Amino acid sequence: MTEEIIIAGFGGQGVLSMGKILAYSGIMEGKEVSWMPSYGPEMRGGTANVTVIVSDERVCSPIINAFDTAVILNQQSLDKFESKVKPGGYLLYDPNGITKKPTRKDINIYTIEGAQLASDMGNSKVFNMIILGAFLKLRPIIDDKNVEEGLRHSLPERAHKLIPLNMEAVKVGKDNVKKA
Amino acid sequence: MGELKLMKGNEALAEAAIRYGADAYFGYPITPQSEVIEYLSEQNPYERTGMVVLQAESELAAINMVYGAGASGKRVMTSSSSPGVCLKQEGLAYIAGAEIPCVFADVVRGGPGLGTIQPSQADYFQNTKGGGNGDYRNLVLAPASVQEMCDFVALGFDLAFKYRMAACILSDGAIGQMMEKVVLPDQKPRMTDEEIKAKYPWAINGRKNGTQHRIITSLDLDSAKMEEHNIHLQKKYKEIEENEVRYEMINCDDAEYVFVAYGSSARIAQKSVQLGREAGLKVGLLRPITLWPYPTKAIDALIKKGVKGFLSVELSCGQMIEDVRLACNGRVKAEHFGRVGGIIHTPEEVLEAMKKQIIGE
Numbered sequence: 001m002t003e004e005i006i007i008a009g010f011g012g013q014g015v016l017s018m019g020k021i022l023a024y025s026g027i028m029e030g031k032e033v034s035w036m037p038s039y040g041p042e043m044r045g046g047t048a049n050v051t052v053i054v055s056d057e058r059v060c061s062p063i064i065n066a067f068d069t070a071v072i073l074n075q076q077s078l079d080k081f082e083s084k085v086k087p088g089g090y091l092l093y094d095p096n097g098i099t100k101k102p103t104r105k106d107i108n109i110y111t112i113e114g115a116q117l118a119s120d121m122g123n124s125k126v127f128n129m130i131i132l133g134a135f136l137k138l139r140p141i142i143d144d145k146n147v148e149e150g151l152r153h154s155l156p157e158r159a160h161k162l163i164p165l166n167m168e169a170v171k172v173g174k175d176n177v178k179k180a
Numbered sequence: 181m182g183e184l185k186l187m188k189g190n191e192a193l194a195e196a197a198i199r200y201g202a203d204a205y206f207g208y209p210i211t212p213q214s215e216v217i218e219y220l221s222e223q224n225p226y227e228r229t230g231m232v233v234l235q236a237e238s239e240l241a242a243i244n245m246v247y248g249a250g251a252s253g254k255r256v257m258t259s260s261s262s263p264g265v266c267l268k269q270e271g272l273a274y275i276a277g278a279e280i281p282c283v284f285a286d287v288v289r290g291g292p293g294l295g296t297i298q299p300s301q302a303d304y305f306q307n308t309k310g311g312g313n314g315d316y317r318n319l320v321l322a323p324a325s326v327q328e329m330c331d332f333v334a335l336g337f338d339l340a341f342k343y344r345m346a347a348c349i350l351s352d353g354a355i356g357q358m359m360e361k362v363v364l365p366d367q368k369p370r371m372t373d374e375e376i377k378a379k380y381p382w383a384i385n386g387r388k389n390g391t392q393h394r395i396i397t398s399l400d401l402d403s404a405k406m407e408e409h410n411i412h413l414q415k416k417y418k419e420i421e422e423n424e425v426r427y428e429m430i431n432c433d434d435a436e437y438v439f440v441a442y443g444s445s446a447r448i449a450q451k452s453v454q455l456g457r458e459a460g461l462k463v464g465l466l467r468p469i470t471l472w473p474y475p476t477k478a479i480d481a482l483i484k485k486g487v488k489g490f491l492s493v494e495l496s497c498g499q500m501i502e503d504v505r506l507a508c509n510g511r512v513k514a515e516h517f518g519r520v521g522g523i524i525h526t527p528e529e530v531l532e533a534m535k536k537q538i539i540g541e
Contacts, residue, residue, distance in 0.1 A: 020186070020359065023186055023359060024186050027184065027186055027361055032361065033186070033359075033360065033361060034358060034359070034360050035186070035358060035359035035360070036354070036357075036358045036359075037357060037358070059360070060447055060448075060450035060451040060454060060527075061447045061448040061450060061451035061527050062354070062358050062360075062444075062447060063354065063444070063447070063448055063524050063526070064451070064526070064527065065526035065527070065528055066528075153185075153186070154186070
């Protein structure tokens with residue numbers, strides 16, 4: 001099994017940390033992983049994307065041009081990465097702020113109302129965990145208990161009390177992913 | 181087995197310095213390797229092992245602090261990125277002349293000049309062929325994974341002390357910034373002053389109880405002595421060329437065409453090999469781990485085994501290709517492919533270049 005994923009959005013949306021949690025969860029699952037960021041010089045408001053590879057084998061190139069799954073969180077990223085999904089692959093996006101919807105017919109397209117659901121949960125910071133949940137519903141490559149372990153390893157100890165809330169957000173994401 | 185973590189290459193390098201018992205790190209921050217000094221500052225190594233970490237006022241100050249600490253037999257490291265490494269070249273030439281062991285990491289970014297903060301491999305010439313003045317060499321190790329960013333700190337110190345010279349860990353923005361699994365070694369104790377005195381009789385650490393005075397310098401105005409010193413250095417370099425070449429071969433057993441790539445380009449080319457093999461092409465990868473000394477004999481052996489052509493894949497306009505061509509010596513085709521300016525080639529375009537420039541389709 002090799003899953004090659006791009007997560008792309010604005011800086012500040014938690015793109016890089018979602019990738020980090022996914023990678024750590026992969027390690028907990030006993031997989032090989034790589035996490036390769038690419039971000040503009042701005043910390044907030046610039047575009048941010050990260051390539052995560054989770055595999056049973058040693059990861060060769062951490063830098064790739066075709067993805068099994070694209071997780072898209074803004075219009076620029078959709079414009080840039082829709083064409084880079086492998087035929088038969090998955091595209092998951094948050095429709096919030098998307099004005100031009102994806103058009104490809106040869107890939108599986110799903111939506112998750114991440115921003116709305118995070119606001120419903122009363123905590124905008126769990127946005128990226130809702131997205132992660134939606135991703136894991138579509139691509140069940142990692143067990144929930146290893147996601148929890150991944151969180152434990154990637155969050156500083158002072159934030160460990162927030163793990164239950166984060167796991168709740170993962171569940172909300174899993175329950176609300178829709179076929180576009 | 182040691183501790184398993186997910187880390188950036190830069191962080192693994194910094195943690196390895198602490199765990200392998202380095203005595204000091206002197207540096208000055210620059211993207212894309214600022215995580216090294218950030219991580220070290222955050223970890224408070226002085227509390228953990230007594231290791232000194234200091235942010236110098238400039239790269240020049242940092243490399244000269246390395247000169248001083250290294251001359252006293254301490255295990256000392258510095259790191260920077262391309263424009264910062266330029267500033268350190270004077271110090272590195274002095275370190276070579278004075279035969280001071282040390283480790284320095286260059287997490288290369290695009291150039292020339294201030295260039296860009298994105299990854300590049302355009303400082304191959306600078307690190308393997310000199311950079312500073314005089315007939316000297318640095319050992320150059322090229323990590324291609326976060327694990328090797330960790331492991332090469334130990335290897336770098338071992339070689340630096342074995343041969344009394346600088347060992348360069350030549351990385352790039354991609355290897356420095358990416359996160360991967362890394363198995364960290366157990367904490368090794370720092371050497372005591374007594375151990376250093378016993379092991380490194382050349383080190384300057386105080387003249388007491390009738391010991392002879394020791395001189396560490398790169399200066400000698402007596403030409404005969406300076407020639408002798410140069411001959412001594414060359415003899416040492418020759419010995420290293422004989423004994424310290426390291427490389428990895430992937431799918432080379434039956435290969436007709438071989439990619440030559442190091443660091444992040446080697447990771448990309450490894451994927452190109454996979455794609456090529458799926459398409460029925462007999463391609464392989466030679467990954468130099470030491471860039472100096474260069475695996476010239478490995479290329480020679482591949483030619484003798486029937487390899488018909490080499491593609492040197494680098495994030496540069498063509499630097500390592502010169503060493504590949506020297507090794508080929510006109511016997512088979514050797515060409516260069518690479519993207520520059522911070523753009524990273526994809527496995528697909530690397531394979532395409534092999535087909536077009538070497539195989540000839």
